[in-house]
Amino acid sequence: MRNNYFLKTTAACVLFAATSFAGTDDTFLLRGVTVHPVTSAVIDNTSVLVRDGKIAEIGAKIVAPKGMKVIEGKGLHVYPGMIDSGTNLGLSEISSIRESVDTGEIGVFNPQLRAEVAINAASEHFPVVRANGITTVITLPSGGGRRGFGGGGGEDSPMITGQGALIHLDGWTWEEMDVRRMAAMQLEFPQIRTVPARFAALAIDAGINIPGGGGTQAAKRTFDAQVKKLNLFFEDARRYQKAKIAGTVGSHPDLKFEAMIPVLEGKVPLAVSADREKNILEAVKWAELQKVKIVLMNAKEFGNSLATLKEKNIPVILGPTLALPEYDDDPYDQAFTRPSEVFKAGVKFAFGSFNNEFVRNLPYQASTAVAFGLPYDEALKAVTINAAEIWGVSDQYGSIEKGKWADLMITDGDPLETRTQIKQLFIKGKAVDLGNKHQRLYEKYLARP
Amino acid sequence: MTLRTLKQRLLITAFAAAAATNLLAEVTVIQNGTIITITKGTFKGSVVIKDGKVVEVGEKVMVPPGATIIDAGGQFVMPGIIDCHSHIAGEGNINEGSVSVSSMVDIKDIINPEDIAIYRALAGGVTSANILHGSANSIGGRTVVIKTRWGVERAKDLLFEGATPGIKFALGENPKRAGNVQQQGGGAPARPARYPATRMGVEDVIREAFNDAKAYQADWKEYNAKVAKGERVAPPRKDLKLEALVEVLENKRFVHAHCYRADEILMLIRVADDYGFKIRTFQHVLEGYKVAKEIQQHGAGASTFSDWWAYKLEAWDAIPFNAAIMQKKGVLVSLNSDDAELMRRLNTEAAKVVKYGGVSENEALAMVTYNPAKQLGVENRVGSIEPGKDADIVIYDKHPLSNYAKVQKVLIDGKVYFERDKDMSGRSLKDAEKKKLLDKEKADQERQRNEQKKNAPTRRPANAE
Numbered sequence: 001m002r003n004n005y006f007l008k009t010t011a012a013c014v015l016f017a018a019t020s021f022a023g024t025d026d027t028f029l030l031r032g033v034t035v036h037p038v039t040s041a042v043i044d045n046t047s048v049l050v051r052d053g054k055i056a057e058i059g060a061k062i063v064a065p066k067g068m069k070v071i072e073g074k075g076l077h078v079y080p081g082m083i084d085s086g087t088n089l090g091l092s093e094i095s096s097i098r099e100s101v102d103t104g105e106i107g108v109f110n111p112q113l114r115a116e117v118a119i120n121a122a123s124e125h126f127p128v129v130r131a132n133g134i135t136t137v138i139t140l141p142s143g144g145g146r147r148g149f150g151g152g153g154g155e156d157s158p159m160i161t162g163q164g165a166l167i168h169l170d171g172w173t174w175e176e177m178d179v180r181r182m183a184a185m186q187l188e189f190p191q192i193r194t195v196p197a198r199f200a201a202l203a204i205d206a207g208i209n210i211p212g213g214g215g216t217q218a219a220k221r222t223f224d225a226q227v228k229k230l231n232l233f234f235e236d237a238r239r240y241q242k243a244k245i246a247g248t249v250g251s252h253p254d255l256k257f258e259a260m261i262p263v264l265e266g267k268v269p270l271a272v273s274a275d276r277e278k279n280i281l282e283a284v285k286w287a288e289l290q291k292v293k294i295v296l297m298n299a300k301e302f303g304n305s306l307a308t309l310k311e312k313n314i315p316v317i318l319g320p321t322l323a324l325p326e327y328d329d330d331p332y333d334q335a336f337t338r339p340s341e342v343f344k345a346g347v348k349f350a351f352g353s354f355n356n357e358f359v360r361n362l363p364y365q366a367s368t369a370v371a372f373g374l375p376y377d378e379a380l381k382a383v384t385i386n387a388a389e390i391w392g393v394s395d396q397y398g399s400i401e402k403g404k405w406a407d408l409m410i411t412d413g414d415p416l417e418t419r420t421q422i423k424q425l426f427i428k429g430k431a432v433d434l435g436n437k438h439q440r441l442y443e444k445y446l447a448r449p
Numbered sequence: 450m451t452l453r454t455l456k457q458r459l460l461i462t463a464f465a466a467a468a469a470t471n472l473l474a475e476v477t478v479i480q481n482g483t484i485i486t487i488t489k490g491t492f493k494g495s496v497v498i499k500d501g502k503v504v505e506v507g508e509k510v511m512v513p514p515g516a517t518i519i520d521a522g523g524q525f526v527m528p529g530i531i532d533c534h535s536h537i538a539g540e541g542n543i544n545e546g547s548v549s550v551s552s553m554v555d556i557k558d559i560i561n562p563e564d565i566a567i568y569r570a571l572a573g574g575v576t577s578a579n580i581l582h583g584s585a586n587s588i589g590g591r592t593v594v595i596k597t598r599w600g601v602e603r604a605k606d607l608l609f610e611g612a613t614p615g616i617k618f619a620l621g622e623n624p625k626r627a628g629n630v631q632q633q634g635g636g637a638p639a640r641p642a643r644y645p646a647t648r649m650g651v652e653d654v655i656r657e658a659f660n661d662a663k664a665y666q667a668d669w670k671e672y673n674a675k676v677a678k679g680e681r682v683a684p685p686r687k688d689l690k691l692e693a694l695v696e697v698l699e700n701k702r703f704v705h706a707h708c709y710r711a712d713e714i715l716m717l718i719r720v721a722d723d724y725g726f727k728i729r730t731f732q733h734v735l736e737g738y739k740v741a742k743e744i745q746q747h748g749a750g751a752s753t754f755s756d757w758w759a760y761k762l763e764a765w766d767a768i769p770f771n772a773a774i775m776q777k778k779g780v781l782v783s784l785n786s787d788d789a790e791l792m793r794r795l796n797t798e799a800a801k802v803v804k805y806g807g808v809s810e811n812e813a814l815a816m817v818t819y820n821p822a823k824q825l826g827v828e829n830r831v832g833s834i835e836p837g838k839d840a841d842i843v844i845y846d847k848h849p850l851s852n853y854a855k856v857q858k859v860l861i862d863g864k865v866y867f868e869r870d871k872d873m874s875g876r877s878l879k880d881a882e883k884k885k886l887l888d889k890e891k892a893d894q895e896r897q898r899n900e901q902k903k904n905a906p907t908r909r910p911a912n913a914e
Contacts (some may be wrong), residue, residue: 096761125759220706304522324790328565329883331876332572354804364797417852418800438758442770442806445738446777 081135086352529576544583573793773806
């Protein structure tokens with residue numbers, strides 16, 4: 001799976017001309033590159049020593065030990081591989097074909113479901129996405145595409161949809177792709193929803209009753225019932241946790257409640273979908289009562305909730321920056337300026353695609369945010385180190401630092417610019433094949449007589 | 450006041466300012482910018498606009514006295530973007546899906562100049578768009594080209610005067626969906642299936658329709674010939690559905706055909722060959738790269754997405770190199786949006802064909818300006834910055850292929866229709882206006898409640914709800 005494409009192209013690539021293949025394939029010296037560590041200042045014309053897949057040293061004066069593979073990267077740039085914080089990659093192949101989609105299980109509470117075990121390691125999406133410098137994604141058990149992150153709906157609509165996995169976009173099996181098997185527990189937080197949702201929301205904010213409506217009251221009743229149900233589930237889970245500690249669970253463990261224990265212990269965050277100010281504040285209030293750690297997913301309209309998020313230290317995964325404004329009379333650039341507003345409020349954030357077909361365009365969510373006010377360095381962090389921090393793996397991933405895994409992309413320029421080419425990608429120090437279905441069809445049909 | 454009218458009032462008041470910025474001066478000069486003409490090179494220089502038309506473009510130009518100056522120092526000046534596939538500005542549903550052939554319906558009849566998507570597209574540098582019918586039928590409704598003249602009151606003022614009208618055709622999954630009835634949501638009764646349900650049926654529907662159109666055309670020819678000879682005969686019955694197809698046969702109406710797979714693209718080319726008409730553009734045409742040779746030989750244009758794929762089976766072999774391959778094989782290629790959001794950043798869609806397939810930067814930008822203009826038959830009016838052409842111009846703060854570029858100003862017919870600075874500075878005013886309207890509505894409701902209380906009987910009957 002690895003290397004074939006690399007080997008094929010190396011011969012033709014002057015920049016890698018000094019490559020020699022002695023030594024193991026995850027040990028090498030990358031020479032003459034500009035390093036963008038993300039967590040510290042850019043270092044021009046330096047070298048990176050990777051040993052056994054980890055970054056061993058960074059510095060201009062490193063000399064390759066005898067026999068070590070040397071990669072000449074003069075004029076090229078090295079960045080940490082990018083991380084997408086909201087996808088269904090591997091769970092969904094063609095979003096309109098039910099048989100190829102494994103998101104969205106039946107049932108209200110499914111904490112025992114593991115996204116990871118349903119990840120098709122041979123999915124055509126992985127090579128396509130990684131070709132643009134994305135090494136890692138979180139794959140969530142529900143949402144994305146048509147089955148929508150954010151949910152909402154009736155009293156019996158799903159709430160806890162399962163465990164999201166942080167995965168590398170390379171590996172023969174899902175086990176080999178594993179970065180953090182249970183990176184998050186997904187919760188579709190109940191929402192006050194009426195039809196038409198947009199006007200109802202506007203009306204609620206303004207304290208206006210919808211003429212002939214009555215929908216808001218019904219929606220509030222559904223919301224209350226859902227929250228009650230959610231609280232009862234947590235109560236039961238806590239009782240189970242206590243019984244477990246007391247050793248009174250017996251010989252028949254409950255798989256749902258077992259799966260909740262890391263959440264109750266604060267070891268795994270809840271990835272909570274809540275998109276608007278009121279819902280966000282309700283979710284935050286609820287999380288505080290339940291004493292659980294949350295990450296806010298795909299929030300769109302923060303209103304006055306940002307100060308609260310900052311105060312409670314709750315990170316946010318921003319949904320697509322490349323989106324239309326919420327309401328007709330919102331500023332045309334509302335979604336473009338949102339990351340900048342979240343940054344200014346001091347809230348930690350990362351980006352998620354929330355749509356499988358466009359995961360490779362993750363960096364352009366970030367650059368559009370830069371065009372509309374977000375400092376460049378913050379945009380870069382939002383697709384690297386911030387994501388690693390939010391998903392609890394920043395000790396090993398997310399930046400170019402001594403001791404971290406060598407998840408690296410080598411580019412001919414700024415990776416947030418569309419025109420930039422990704423020249424090479426390493427996951428845990430191993431060169432990853434940049435070829436994919438699209439490249440293959442390109443070559444095949446370009447050659448059609 | 451209903452919320453809908455409230456919404457409309459908000460929009461009208463909020464954007465009245467934008468409409469009022471139209472310059473009164475007859476001559477405008479855009480100075481000191483990097484002028485990307487598309488057809489005549491890129492250079493630091495100026496554009497002189499008179500009465501809505503470009504009259505001079507060059508490194509050094511004479512600035513007529515009294516001219517309005519737009520300083521584009523450090524900025525990039527490009528022809529306005531043309532989106533060859535859009536559904537904005539359509540009021541309500543743009544899909545008359547009840548019949549297999551709906552060539553009697555016309556998008557022109559439902560153009561809504563108040564659709565906020567027009568303003569948003571404008572703010573993304575779009576000055577013209579091909580507004581299409583939906584893709585539910587093998588032969589869909591008639592289409593129309595508009596300019597994004599936000600602020601005009603009448604729908605007809607949005608229309609691109611003189612542009613050849615079009616008609617939407619659709620192949621593949623969408624038109625056959627009506628024949629493969631799926632369970633509808635919410636317990637709604639299943640709709641009866643209608644022909645066609647297969648790609649074979651889609652071909653047949655188109656052939657049958659042109660069969661009828663040819664006969665209809667012959668009937669009228671015969672009638673006209675008789676009338677010319679002075680015979681008194683009854684005219685054939687007018688058929689609005691077939692009239693549009695006769696226009697296609699007579700090259701008076703362009704066919705824009707929604708398609709995905711190579712087989713269906715080739716099928717339509719052969720049908721068109723048989724009936725003696727041309728496909729003006731294949732739309733989406735995601736497998737166009739597989740039959741680029743045949744598309745080129747037919748002389749059709751191709752208007753595609755930059756990198757959409759995998760959202761349905763017929764998009765499974767879609768590749769971001771599609772535009773590059775077709776262009777290399779001699780097809781006239783444009784990039785379109787089909788989406789009110791994507792429409793706002795077709796400039797960076799163009800950057801994707803530089804990335805995937807190595808199309809030159811100028812050719813990539815041509816794919817969202819000059820090429821779609823040619824496909825729509827309006828290249829003598831728009832699509833490049835040249836003397837004699839409409840002054841439809843967009844000014845960016847950075848190179849338009851950069852993801853960091855923002856549209857600063859947009860001119861149509863020489864008038865400024867979008868200015869980022871004005872949009873920004875007008876926002877507080879707009880917010881205040883919105884608050885005032887909401888407060889008024891709240892007060893009205895409060896008053897109504899009080900009146901109801903006052904008028905209510907003091908004792909309600911026992912069986913009241």
